[in-house]
Each structure stands twice: as structure tokens, then as C-alpha cells.
Amino acid sequence: MHRYRSHTCGDLREALADETTRLSGWCHRIRDHGGVLFIDLRDHYGVTQCVVDPDSKAFALAEKLRSEWVVRIDGLVRRRPEGTENPEMPTGLIEVYVTEIEVLGPAAELPMPVFGDHNYPEDMRLRYRFLDLRRDKLHKNIMLRGQIIDFLRARMKERGFFEFQTPILTASSPEGARDFLVPSRLHPGKFYALPQAPQQFKQLIMVAGFDRYFQIAPCFRDEDARADRSPGEFYQLDVEMSFVTQEDVFAEVEPVLRGVFEEFGGGRPVTQKFPLISYSAALRAFGTDKPDLRNPLLIHDVTNVFRDSGFGVFAKRLAADPEAVVWAVPAPGGGQRTFCDRMDSWAKSEGQPGLAYIFWREGEEGGAGPVAKNIGIERTELIRQGVNGRLSEFVRLPAPEDQKEEKFPLEIAEPYRELRPVGLKAGDAIFFVLGKPKDIYKFAGAARQRLGEELALSKTGVFEFCWIVDFPMYEWNDDEKKIDFSHNPFSMPNFEHDAFVALDPSDEKTIFGIKAFQYDIVCNGVELSSGAIRNHRPDIMRKAFALAGYDERVLEEKFGGMYRAFQYGAPPHGGIAPGVDRIVMLLAGEENLREIVLFPMNQRAEDLLMGAPSTVTAKQLRELHIRLNLPDN
Structure with missing residues (x-):
């Protein structure tokens, strides 16, 4: 034996x-x-x-x-x-x-029991992570993670992608977050950086002619912890393809993501055809570019109802500020004063002046509340009837090859038919937000989400996917008072190429109207991925950076390898990188990455188990030609 x-x-x-x-x-x-x-x-x-x-x-x-x-x-x-x-x-x-x-x-007395599912402080769980991992739920989550990665790897290979490994020690580049720097012993005063993503390398693989790449890639970003991102490192399904359009990327990635959620989702329904929602429409309809489509509520524009109305607070602002709007979020089943007042208190706790509302009661003509009283029965009735708009105003599906320009109605976008609002009646309410769209969209989106949760309107036990497309190429950087990239500097502008190269940098109206071939995948309100069709032409790249205030010297210094490579024949290419950690988190039904990662750090980016970050010896510092200049505190 x-x-x-x-x-x-x-x-x-x-x-x-x-x-x-x-x-x-x-x-x-x-x-x-x-x-x-x-x-x-x-x-x-x-x-x-x-x-x-x-x-x-x-x-x-x-x-x-x-x-x-x-x-x-x-x-x-x-x-x-x-x-x-x-x-x-x-x-x-x-x-x-x-x-x-x-x-x-033999085991010493345990600092925390393994049996059962008790909650213990984060510092204890992380310090004794080897014990925490013995707990049944966590053990299953980690095994689920491995199975999901195996599934993703197998499906990518089935679809003709080949797995490559890209360098971990590389050069620092400005990609939106702080780099983790690694000092070089052989080159005093110089530093490597851990890659925030394999972005440039995977594009260079396409320039080298390999056509279809993927990798379960580790990424390193020195940023603050969030529930859906570890503070030091995370993993993504990194993908790149040559000679493809945006629609080709969608066609390859959708079956893989749909498949992994069908395989490990426990029978929960999964979107069969991911709808496309433009970035601007997402902000307008949902108040976020990460919409949770399980929530059926939409944000509606009721500005004209309040112009010259008797509700002075809104009417005066609309008269004085041509950019101001009134957005409304319906609340089916929320037609009680106590609920409306509770939402108003919530708004104030969010730093807002309040949340105006109308609600309807059985047998009462017109609506109830101060807003209804001031604008009168006729305008109140317009609001009640006017929120029957459909999501088809905001959503389009990929068109057949012979109808690329047609916007399809919602009716073919099952299972989104039920997202159409049901109209307002006795027992319902509606809430209003006033201001400039850029100032109010986030709060309107938060109110929409809060109402969906409070009124139990959001669907449960489903995975609702969508693509967010047509991101603006540029935005105004208020801190530096300049035009800057809004999403990804490596993206191809959705603009006629010769006209783009000829753009006048002072033509800000045209520049801010340029969309990029950039896209996100969102599931249940969680951003799983960003991607883009890449800017592979040196002349367009030079112009794109010039419009954002960066001259060719910046391209040479920060992206020299890729910029030079593009000058020797680069194919059109594009890709995407769904986050593995977030996929596992959704499928495991967890709200914190700590529950699906083997050895996570705490909120202060500390590894309490291994004692990292740690001090190093004077000898190590001498070898690296480094002298510490520590803050007084």
C-alpha cells in the first residue's frame, strides 16, 4: 500500500x-x-x-x-x-x-477556524491566507478560477489563436496608471518597469506577422485597491488579431465569453447577441458607460416640460443656462411619499442638493408632491405619458453585410424587449435631476441604479452583456487645460485618414467630435474589457499625438519600438483584453477579488503573509546605486 x-x-x-x-x-x-x-x-x-x-x-x-x-x-x-x-x-x-x-x-492552536463560513477581519485572513484557503468556499473559488482559465485557453486555441509569452521586464510607458519600477544593477540610474499590459508587445507580434495572438497575461499597476481590481497585479485574456475590422474582433470574442458564462454560470441565462450601445448613448440612457442591463430603467430627457413652468428652481436655471437639462428616472412602484423622501435623503447623502419627484396616487387627478403642484396637471400628465420611450433609441445591433448603416429596432434584440418602460400609473413615481449633462450624468446613473435595487426591478440570475462603442478620441483635460486622449492613444480614429492628417489643431469642434474604433465589454454593470482597432500608420499616429499636444520626440522616447516598427510595414490590427479576475468574480458570485485570488494584497498594497513590501539591505542598495530619501513621517 x-x-x-x-x-x-x-x-x-x-x-x-x-x-x-x-x-x-x-x-x-x-x-x-x-x-x-x-x-x-x-x-x-x-x-x-x-x-x-x-x-x-x-x-x-x-x-x-x-x-x-x-x-x-x-x-x-x-x-x-x-x-x-x-x-x-x-x-x-x-x-x-x-x-x-x-x-x-500536528497543528498549533488556530488563529481562525477553517470549518464554517465565518467572517474575519481582512488583516487576519490575509496574514493566515494558507488557513483561509482551506475553507471550502474559497477552495472552490480558486479551483473554479483554474477551470475558467483552462476553458478560455482551449477556446482560443480552437479559434486559431496561438499563445505567446511577452516580457515582464520592460520600459516604462505612460498608459494611464503608475508603473512598478525595477532598478537596473548593470545600468546605474536606469529602471525597468513591470508591464501595465502587454499592449506594445502584442502589437509588435502582429507587425512581425504572427496574425493571431493570445495570452493569459499578468499586468502590473501601482494604483489604489478597488473591490474589482487588486492593487498590484491582475490577469487578463490578452488578444490581438491582424487584418480585422471591429466587427471581426466582436465575432471572435463574443462566442468565447458567452461560452465561458454558459459553461460555468450554473444554468443562468446569458445574452446570445451582445447589443452595441454607443458611449454617448450609454451616458444619456444609463448615466454610465458600464450599464447594468438587468435594470430596466432608462433616463429620460424632460427638459421642455419644465421650460417656463411654475417650478421656479428648474425654470430659472433652464432660462439662464442654455446647456442645462432636466433628466428623469421613472420609479414603477415607488409612488409613496415616504419612499420619495427617502430617495431625497439619499441624494443629499451623495452630496446633491436633493432629488425632486412626482408620484401618483389612486383616485387623485394629476400627480402629488411640490413639483406636480407647481407645474400643473397638464405638464404632469405629459411627464407621465412621455416616458414610454424605447431602448431602441439608444441601442443598435450589428447589421448584416448588406445593411451596414441601418439602425435596427429593439424588437429583434431579445431578451431586451422587456427593457421598454411600462409607463407610469397610480403607485409609481419619477425623479428629476437638473444641470449640465457632463455634471449630472453620473448622479442620474447612480439614482437609476439605486431605484432598480430599492424597488427590486433588476433581474437576478442572468448575465446581461453589451458592447460600448464609439468612444470619443479626445477630451478636454481640465487640469492641464489642453486636448488629451480620452481612452487609448493607440486607437485608430474613425475618421477619413487623409482628412485626419490634414486637421487644423485649432479646429476643436471637429477634434472633439472624432470617434475612435474603441470598445468595451460590460456584463451586469461590470467592465470586463477594453479594446480597439489600432492606429498602425505612422502618419496618423504622429497626427493623433500632435493633436493631443505630444510631438514626435515623445513618440520616439515613449513608444519608440512600436513607432519604428510601424514604419516597416504594419498590418491593420486590433484586439481586446477581458479581465480574468472579473470574469471569475462574476461567475463565483463574489463582490471582492480577494475571494477569487490565491494570495491577494490588502487595501494598502501589502502582502501580510510574505511581508511585502519590505526593506532591503544596505548592500543591495549599493549594488543598485540607490540612496534612499525617505519622507520625515
């Missing part, structure tokens, strides 16, 4: 009854039932109930065992007595009558 085990703790079934077995694992739980000891023995594969009675020569040692001791157990497999079976366990029909125990690894 093997030194440690003949079976795993997940192997044994009724068919093995009356056979001897050897198991090794952790003492998950120990129970004393009238002098008979029951040991739930756990390993990676499962749990087996082991029984030690006073007649066993192993009983004396069994009495000394404690939780999480590692032991080897020999015994006889037998059927559990009738009435004691546990159908919830794969091994629940058998137990092992213990004849011998060997202690392989």
Missing part, C-alpha cells in the same frame, strides 16, 4: 464497502458522540467520515487529535448505519472504521 494513501478523501463509495483503505488529510471536524469519536477527514478532493470507537487501538491517539492536524488513517470502509447517511456528501453513504492513525503534522 502507498505510504500515505490508497484513496483520496473524495473517492470512497458504497461499492468499496468491506475493503481496507488508507487516507491522509486534515482533521476538518472532530465530534465525540458518547465516547465514539467521529473525525471528518479532509483533503483537496473531499471529506470522509472516520469512526474511532474505544475498542480500536487507535482510540488513545484519536483523543489527542485537534482541528487541522494532518494525519494518516488506515481502516475498513463500511456502509453507514441506516438513518445516518448524508446525501449532501459524495462520500455520505460510507464511513471508515479506523484501525490505525499516524500523526503527520
Whole structure:
């Protein structure tokens, strides 16, 4: 027999009854039932109930065992007595009558129990992560992560993509976040950087002629922690393709993402054809470029109803500011004053002056509340009837090849038919936000999301996907008072090429109207990915950077390798990089990446288990020609 085990703790079934077995694992739980000891023995594969009675020569040692001791157990497999079976366990029909125990690894008193699903402070969980990972839920999440990565890798290979590994030590480049810098011993005063993404390398792979690339790529960004992003590193399904249009990228990526959510989503419905929503329409209809389409509510423009109305606060602002608008979010089922006042209090807690509203009551002509009283029955009725607009105003689907320009109605975009608002009636309400669109869209989106949650309007148990497209190429940088890139400087502008190269830098109206071939994938309000068709022509790249205030010297210094490569024949190419961590988080039903990453850092970017970041010796610093200049505090 093997030194440690003949079976795993997940192997044994009724068919093995009356056979001897050897198991090794952790003492998950120990129970004393009238002098008979029951040991739930756990390993990676499962749990087996082991029984030690006073007649066993192993009983004396069994009495000394404690939780999480590692032991080897020999015994006889037998059927559990009738009435004691546990159908919830794969091994629940058998137990092992213990004849011998060997202690392989005693455990000290635990700082936190492994059994159960208790919540413990983050610092304790991370300091003792090896114990935290023994907990069943976390163990399953980590295994799910591995299965998802295997699935993604297999599907990409099936679709003709080849896996490459790109460098980890590279040059620093301005890609939106701080780099992690690595000092060079051989080149004093110079630094490598850990890649924020393999962006330039994967584009160079296309220039080199390899056509279809993917990688489960580690990315490193020195940024503050968020629930959906680790502070130091994360992984993405990095993809790049040559000789493709935006629609070609969509056609390759959609089946992979739809497939992984169908495979691991536990039967939950998944969008079959991802709708396309323009960036500007997303802000206008949902108040965010990461819309949660499970929420059926839309933001509606009711500005004209309030012009010259009796509601002075709105009417005066609209008269004085031609850019001001009034946006409204309907609230089916929210037509009670207590609920409306609660939403108003929430708005104030968000730093807003409040949230105006109208609500409707049974048998009452017109609406209720100060707004309805001031604008009158006729205007109130216009608002009630006027929110029957459809999502088809904002959504389009990819058109067939012979109808590329046609905007399709929502009716073919199942399962989005039910996103059409139902109209307002007694028992409903509507809330209003006043201001310039650029100032109010985020709050309007937050109000939409809050109403969907408070009124239980959002669908559950589904995965709702969409593409966000037509991002603006440029935006105004208010800090530096200049035009700047709004999304990705490597993107191809959706603008006639010769006309783009000839653009006058002072023509700001035209520049701010330029869209780029940039796109995001969003699922249930979570951004899974950004991507773009790349700017592969040096003349267009020079112009794109020049319009943002960067001369050719910046291109040479920061992106020299790629910029030079494009001068020697670069194919049109594009790609995308869905975040693996966020995919796993959605499929595992978790809200924090800590629950699906093996060894995460805390909110302060510290690895409490390994003690990183840590100090280094004076000798190490001398070798790197570094002298510390620490802050006083």
C-alpha cells in the first residue's frame, strides 16, 4: 500500500464497502458522540467520515487529535448505519472504521477556524491566507478560477489563436496608471518597469506577422485597491488579431465569453447577441458607460416640460443656462411619499442638493408632491405619458453585410424587449435631476441604479452583456487645460485618414467630435474589457499625438519600438483584453477579488503573509546605486 494513501478523501463509495483503505488529510471536524469519536477527514478532493470507537487501538491517539492536524488513517470502509447517511456528501453513504492513525503534522492552536463560513477581519485572513484557503468556499473559488482559465485557453486555441509569452521586464510607458519600477544593477540610474499590459508587445507580434495572438497575461499597476481590481497585479485574456475590422474582433470574442458564462454560470441565462450601445448613448440612457442591463430603467430627457413652468428652481436655471437639462428616472412602484423622501435623503447623502419627484396616487387627478403642484396637471400628465420611450433609441445591433448603416429596432434584440418602460400609473413615481449633462450624468446613473435595487426591478440570475462603442478620441483635460486622449492613444480614429492628417489643431469642434474604433465589454454593470482597432500608420499616429499636444520626440522616447516598427510595414490590427479576475468574480458570485485570488494584497498594497513590501539591505542598495530619501513621517 502507498505510504500515505490508497484513496483520496473524495473517492470512497458504497461499492468499496468491506475493503481496507488508507487516507491522509486534515482533521476538518472532530465530534465525540458518547465516547465514539467521529473525525471528518479532509483533503483537496473531499471529506470522509472516520469512526474511532474505544475498542480500536487507535482510540488513545484519536483523543489527542485537534482541528487541522494532518494525519494518516488506515481502516475498513463500511456502509453507514441506516438513518445516518448524508446525501449532501459524495462520500455520505460510507464511513471508515479506523484501525490505525499516524500523526503527520500536528497543528498549533488556530488563529481562525477553517470549518464554517465565518467572517474575519481582512488583516487576519490575509496574514493566515494558507488557513483561509482551506475553507471550502474559497477552495472552490480558486479551483473554479483554474477551470475558467483552462476553458478560455482551449477556446482560443480552437479559434486559431496561438499563445505567446511577452516580457515582464520592460520600459516604462505612460498608459494611464503608475508603473512598478525595477532598478537596473548593470545600468546605474536606469529602471525597468513591470508591464501595465502587454499592449506594445502584442502589437509588435502582429507587425512581425504572427496574425493571431493570445495570452493569459499578468499586468502590473501601482494604483489604489478597488473591490474589482487588486492593487498590484491582475490577469487578463490578452488578444490581438491582424487584418480585422471591429466587427471581426466582436465575432471572435463574443462566442468565447458567452461560452465561458454558459459553461460555468450554473444554468443562468446569458445574452446570445451582445447589443452595441454607443458611449454617448450609454451616458444619456444609463448615466454610465458600464450599464447594468438587468435594470430596466432608462433616463429620460424632460427638459421642455419644465421650460417656463411654475417650478421656479428648474425654470430659472433652464432660462439662464442654455446647456442645462432636466433628466428623469421613472420609479414603477415607488409612488409613496415616504419612499420619495427617502430617495431625497439619499441624494443629499451623495452630496446633491436633493432629488425632486412626482408620484401618483389612486383616485387623485394629476400627480402629488411640490413639483406636480407647481407645474400643473397638464405638464404632469405629459411627464407621465412621455416616458414610454424605447431602448431602441439608444441601442443598435450589428447589421448584416448588406445593411451596414441601418439602425435596427429593439424588437429583434431579445431578451431586451422587456427593457421598454411600462409607463407610469397610480403607485409609481419619477425623479428629476437638473444641470449640465457632463455634471449630472453620473448622479442620474447612480439614482437609476439605486431605484432598480430599492424597488427590486433588476433581474437576478442572468448575465446581461453589451458592447460600448464609439468612444470619443479626445477630451478636454481640465487640469492641464489642453486636448488629451480620452481612452487609448493607440486607437485608430474613425475618421477619413487623409482628412485626419490634414486637421487644423485649432479646429476643436471637429477634434472633439472624432470617434475612435474603441470598445468595451460590460456584463451586469461590470467592465470586463477594453479594446480597439489600432492606429498602425505612422502618419496618423504622429497626427493623433500632435493633436493631443505630444510631438514626435515623445513618440520616439515613449513608444519608440512600436513607432519604428510601424514604419516597416504594419498590418491593420486590433484586439481586446477581458479581465480574468472579473470574469471569475462574476461567475463565483463574489463582490471582492480577494475571494477569487490565491494570495491577494490588502487595501494598502501589502502582502501580510510574505511581508511585502519590505526593506532591503544596505548592500543591495549599493549594488543598485540607490540612496534612499525617505519622507520625515
